[in-house]
Amino acid sequence: MIRVRFAPSPTGYLHIGGARTCLFNWLYARNTGGKFILRIEDTDLERSKKEYLDEILESIKWLGMEWDEIYYQSQRFDLYHKYAEKLIEEGKAYRKEGAVFFKYDFETIEIDDLIRGKIVFKELPKQEEVIIKSDNSPAYNFCCVIDDALMRVNRVLRGEDHISNTPKQILMYKGLGFEVPQFAHLPLILSPQGGRLSKRFGATSIREHRQMGYLSEAIINYLMLLGWSPGEDKEIISLNEAKNIFNIKDVNKTGAAFSMDKLNWINGSYIRSMNMEDLSKISKDYLPDNYLPSWVSQDYYNKVISIFQERTVRLTDLAESMKFCFYDDFKYNEETQKILDNDLSDKINCLIEELNNVNNFIKEEIEEKFRKTAETLEVKMRVLVHPTRVALTGNKNGPGLFETIEILGKEKVLSRLRKLVEYWGGINE
RNA sequence: GACCCCAUCGUCUAGCCCGGUCUAGGACAUCGCCCUUUCACGGCGACGACGCCGGUUCAAAUCCGGCUGGGGUCGCCA
Numbered sequence: 001m002i003r004v005r006f007a008p009s010p011t012g013y014l015h016i017g018g019a020r021t022c023l024f025n026w027l028y029a030r031n032t033g034g035k036f037i038l039r040i041e042d043t044d045l046e047r048s049k050k051e052y053l054d055e056i057l058e059s060i061k062w063l064g065m066e067w068d069e070i071y072y073q074s075q076r077f078d079l080y081h082k083y084a085e086k087l088i089e090e091g092k093a094y095r096k097e098g099a100v101f102f103k104y105d106f107e108t109i110e111i112d113d114l115i116r117g118k119i120v121f122k123e124l125p126k127q128e129e130v131i132i133k134s135d136n137s138p139a140y141n142f143c144c145v146i147d148d149a150l151m152r153v154n155r156v157l158r159g160e161d162h163i164s165n166t167p168k169q170i171l172m173y174k175g176l177g178f179e180v181p182q183f184a185h186l187p188l189i190l191s192p193q194g195g196r197l198s199k200r201f202g203a204t205s206i207r208e209h210r211q212m213g214y215l216s217e218a219i220i221n222y223l224m225l226l227g228w229s230p231g232e233d234k235e236i237i238s239l240n241e242a243k244n245i246f247n248i249k250d251v252n253k254t255g256a257a258f259s260m261d262k263l264n265w266i267n268g269s270y271i272r273s274m275n276m277e278d279l280s281k282i283s284k285d286y287l288p289d290n291y292l293p294s295w296v297s298q299d300y301y302n303k304v305i306s307i308f309q310e311r312t313v314r315l316t317d318l319a320e321s322m323k324f325c326f327y328d329d330f331k332y333n334e335e336t337q338k339i340l341d342n343d344l345s346d347k348i349n350c351l352i353e354e355l356n357n358v359n360n361f362i363k364e365e366i367e368e369k370f371r372k373t374a375e376t377l378e379v380k381m382r383v384l385v386h387p388t389r390v391a392l393t394g395n396k397n398g399p400g401l402f403e404t405i406e407i408l409g410k411e412k413v414l415s416r417l418r419k420l421v422e423y424w425g426g427i428n429e
Numbered sequence: 430g431a432c433c434c435c436a437u438c439g440u441c442u443a444g445c446c447c448g449g450u451c452u453a454g455g456a457c458a459u460c461g462c463c464c465u466u467u468c469a470c471g472g473c474g475a476c477g478a479c480g481c482c483g484g485u486u487c488a489a490a491u492c493c494g495g496c497u498g499g500g501g502u503c504g505c506c507a
Contacts, residue, residue, distance in 0.1 A: 009507045041507060099505055116434070125432070125503055133505040140507045163433060164502040185434080187500095192440080194499070222441095225456090229442055233455040252435095252442080255500060259440050262457045272470075311469040370466085385466040397468035 002034030004155050005148070006060075006067075009041040010053035013205035016258065017159060017189045017197060018056075019063060020223045024186055025157050026065045027224075027239075027246040037151055038067040041144075042074045043137055059206040063216050064239050071151065073143050080138035083146055083176060084131055092175045098134035102142070102172060103127060109167035114155070114184035115251050121167045129168055145169050149178035157184045157248070160255070184248055187227045188255045197258060213286055213314030218267040226256040236269055268313045280305050286315040293326055300325075303407045307399035321398070325408065328416070330394035332423070339386050339396055343424040347377050348391075351384055352417050361410050363402035370402070391420035 006022040008014060014022075029036035038060070042048040060067070084100050087093035093102045104127060111119040131142035144165075148156060163185050173180045191197045203209055209219055220239055224230075228251050230237050271279065280302050284292075292301070304325045305318075312318055324330055332340060354369045374381050389401050392413060398404065405413050 007507085011507075044506060047506075097505085101505095119433070121432070123432070130505045135505075137505085139505065144507085159501090160434065161501055162507095165507095167433095187435080190500080194440095196500085225441060227441095231443075233443075235441095235456055249446095254435055254442095256442090257440060259457065262441065265457055268470095308469095310471095367466095380466095382466055389467065395468090399468080401466055 002032045002155055003153050004029050004157055005037035005039050005153050007039040007041050008056050010049060010056060011047040012052055013207050014056045014059040015204045019206050020189055021159055021186060022060060023223055027243050028248055030243040031246045035068045038070040039147060040072045042072060043143055055207055063220050080143055080146055099130050100132035101128040102131045104171040109170055111166050111183055114182055114248050116253055124167055141165055141168055145172040148181060154181045156181050160185045160188050187252055189226055190255045190257045192257055194257055213316035214267050215270050218270045222263045222266050227252045264313050271312050272310050276302055283315055283318050287319050291319060307403055324393040332390060336390045336396050339390050344387055345421045345424045348417055348421055352414055363406040366405050367402045391416050
């Protein structure tokens with residue numbers, strides 16, 4: 001049975017790269033019917049924080065993954081010390097400057113990487129490696145080897161940045177008398193410019209992306225596409241579908257640059273495909289406190305959401321774009337004012353009258369009235385449409401005007417149109 | 430600098446393992462057209478890549494070598 005693990009260190013929030021490593025481990029385990037282990041590498045007591053730990057666990061779950069076993073290195077210090085003692089007794093390690101060093105002889109090391117094939121190290125920069133630090137805490141490479149061996153991890157999938165750790169670790173496996181697992185080094189996720197994904201590039205944590213209005217399905221979908229392809233020109237794919245066809249052999253070797261544009265596209269695509277109930281519910285998590293006036297009914301809210309659904313890229317966009325549906329007190333801005341340069345009071349007054357006569361206030365009837373009015377006044381539809389949109393929404397573009405009118409309702413529509421006429425009156429005085 | 434990894438459109442990729450089906454396919458982005466009351470969605474189209482040099486071969490994006498370029502690691506961090 002295949003046993004893989006994701007081993008985050010709770011010294012920061014779960015970032016994009018970590019999430020992708022976690023994802024590929026998860027996919028590999030689920031595809032093969034193996035086990036997915038989570039190991040918290042909290043040996044750095046100084047930098048490890050409970051806050052980070054909680055967030056990492058939360059993010060993994062939020063992304064839709066679950067683990068079969070979880071371990072904490074901070075609870076296993078005795079174990080590491082025991083093995084260190086054993087190595088000392090066997091003459092494979094020694095104490096020096098208050099620390100314990102593992103010593104190894106120069107030796108050619110071969111890694112048979114599942115993704116890269118054979119990797120050969122002809123020499124190593126050092127002949128010793130700290131395994132117990134002078135403050136008595138165990139060092140990374142040592143814990144990693146002991147845990148992977150004891151947890152019976154037989155496939156180690158990790159970032160390419162760990163390739164250079166691998167020969168040291170193999171030497172430790174051998175020194176400890178453990179069986180060496182198979183390794184697979186995943187390509188790195190690079191910044192949009194191609195360099196290292198770091199602070200320079202705005203948001204790196206999953207948490208931040210969630211806060212920015214990205215859906216977990218979109219993030220996970222996008223991450224999957226970085227270094228792996230489901231084939232058949234498929235781009236939108238769920239975690240569940242992916243787990244059925246994932247194969248470690250199909251993973252690329254090349255680093256992949258992170259593209260916000262593509263993530264945005266995928267996110268929009270998922271938003272568009274959501275059902276009303278789900279979108280309505282989740283969208284509320286992204287509204288500022290006390291954003292919705294008390295008079296707003298669920299039915300009205302849903303209708304509003306429905307006209308914005310196909311033009312929403314991130315859930316956080318909604319609060320701003322929907323504003324005119326809940327508030328009357330918007331101003332015509334500089335850009336929209338240009339559309340109101342011509343005083344069309346007479347024409348808009350006709351329109352007000354016509355709309356006032358609509359009994360069944362639905363978009364078909366409303367459109368009908370618009371066409372009729374335009375025809376009577378011998379003007380193009382656009383002459384009426386554009387100023388009306390500005391009067392009703394404050395913006396020069398947005399959802400279809402007739403459905404917007406239907407949703408706003410006769411009362412709001414007429415009062416906002418009258419306000420426009422007043423505005424023109426004010427200018428002319 | 431040493432060691433290691435990588436190399437197809439601007440970006441993510443398909444194809445490469447098993448050479449001919451590739452005048453290299455798809456997606457994002459960009460641009461244009463259509464739909465249309467605007468934006469968006471959708472549809473159609475354009476732009477756009479096998480890094481370079483050698484070798485093997487009747488034939489190379491595909492195999493081999495070198496070069497160049499990019500990336501990673503060189504912590505008593507993980």
